[in-house]
Amino acid sequence: MPVPQAPKIMDETTRKELAAWLEFYQELGIEGFFRRDSSTAAPLPGLAAAKPASPEIVTQKTAASRSTAPASGALAARPPAASSAPSAASAAAHPSQQAIRPPAPTFNLFEAAPAPRSGPETLEQIREDLGDCQRCKLAPTRKTIVFGEGNPRAELMFIGEGPGADEDEQGLPFVGRAGKLLNRMMETVGLKRADVYICNVVKCRPPGNRTPEKDEVDACSPFLYRQIESVKPRLICCLGAPAVRTVLGIKEGITKIRGRFYDFAGTKALATVHPAYVLRNPREEKILREDFEKIREYLKAAPPSQDL
Ligand code: SF4
Numbered sequence: 001m002p003v004p005q006a007p008k009i010m011d012e013t014t015r016k017e018l019a020a021w022l023e024f025y026q027e028l029g030i031e032g033f034f035r036r037d038s039s040t041a042a043p044l045p046g047l048a049a050a051k052p053a054s055p056e057i058v059t060q061k062t063a064a065s066r067s068t069a070p071a072s073g074a075l076a077a078r079p080p081a082a083s084s085a086p087s088a089a090s091a092a093a094h095p096s097q098q099a100i101r102p103p104a105p106t107f108n109l110f111e112a113a114p115a116p117r118s119g120p121e122t123l124e125q126i127r128e129d130l131g132d133c134q135r136c137k138l139a140p141t142r143k144t145i146v147f148g149e150g151n152p153r154a155e156l157m158f159i160g161e162g163p164g165a166d167e168d169e170q171g172l173p174f175v176g177r178a179g180k181l182l183n184r185m186m187e188t189v190g191l192k193r194a195d196v197y198i199c200n201v202v203k204c205r206p207p208g209n210r211t212p213e214k215d216e217v218d219a220c221s222p223f224l225y226r227q228i229e230s231v232k233p234r235l236i237c238c239l240g241a242p243a244v245r246t247v248l249g250i251k252e253g254i255t256k257i258r259g260r261f262y263d264f265a266g267t268k269a270l271a272t273v274h275p276a277y278v279l280r281n282p283r284e285e286k287i288l289r290e291d292f293e294k295i296r297e298y299l300k301a302a303p304p305s306q307d308l
Contacts, residue, residue: 133203156191158197186292235269241274
């Protein structure tokens with residue numbers, strides 16, 4: 001017959017730490033804490049270092065707090081409000097350091113963190129959301145929506161202005177003469193088209209290859225921003241003034257600001273001329289070459305961890 005063990009006395013540090021966690025979870029609307037015999041508890045996968053020497057805690061989330069669960073990120077940076085905040089090790093394993101999702105109705109704090117409901121949006125999801133888009137006046141005249149093409153985890157993302165006739169026919173970006181020049185420029189700096197991601201500010205061809213108008217850019221650019229967020233490139237290369245204006249908000253002439261690096265939400269972005277401009281002004285090919293050299297230097301010099 002098993003000999004009953006004397007209850008363990010909680011030390012002061014653990015007691016304060018536990019109090020901080022309880023206060024934090026109560027602020028989140030989690031209630032109904034009770035002790036459970038640790039001898040019957042399952043092992044704590046991956047949380048051994050984070051497990052405090054304290055009784056098991058099981059929580060039950062109220063229906064009200066579930067229905068008013070805050071959006072992801074709003075609480076992620078909010079630590080438990082106590083001077084005896086949990087250690088770095090325990091914080092690293094704590095769900096508050098991850099995106100907070102509406103949790104399952106019941107979970108054990110120290111046995112299993114609530115699994116994230118979903119990861120970053122994929123390009124497929126964004127394309128699906130775009131659907132047979134009729135959001136702007138370019139829809140009736142297009143043949144094909146040219147969403148984008150390339151490596152969904154590319155380090156380098158090219159953003160052009162909008163599809164031309166060839167792209168409209170084939171449904172792929174930069175496949176006409178300008179696209180061939182772009183491919184050649186990439187080759188000169190050792191890049192393969194399959195390694196990069198290419199898309200445009202607007203996904204439908206403006207009639208006569210005119211510059212996209214503001215209302216068209218406004219309607220389409222949210223999809224571009226979502227593509228950037230999904231790919232998370234180390235470097236964005238804006239090809240031509242409309243891309244520079246949309247992504248960087250810079251209205252100066254492209255020939256004045258080209259070759260410079262800017263910041264787009266923590267990602268470096270280089271402004272350069274559109275290959276179509278070089279086709280019209282062949283003597284300007286040297287400036288595109290110069291800027292592609294900068295791309296090569298940047299990708300070679302900066303390790304990925306410095307940019308993220
Ligand atoms: S340009 Fe963009 S917003 Fe306009 S119809 Fe095409 S996909 Fe939709």
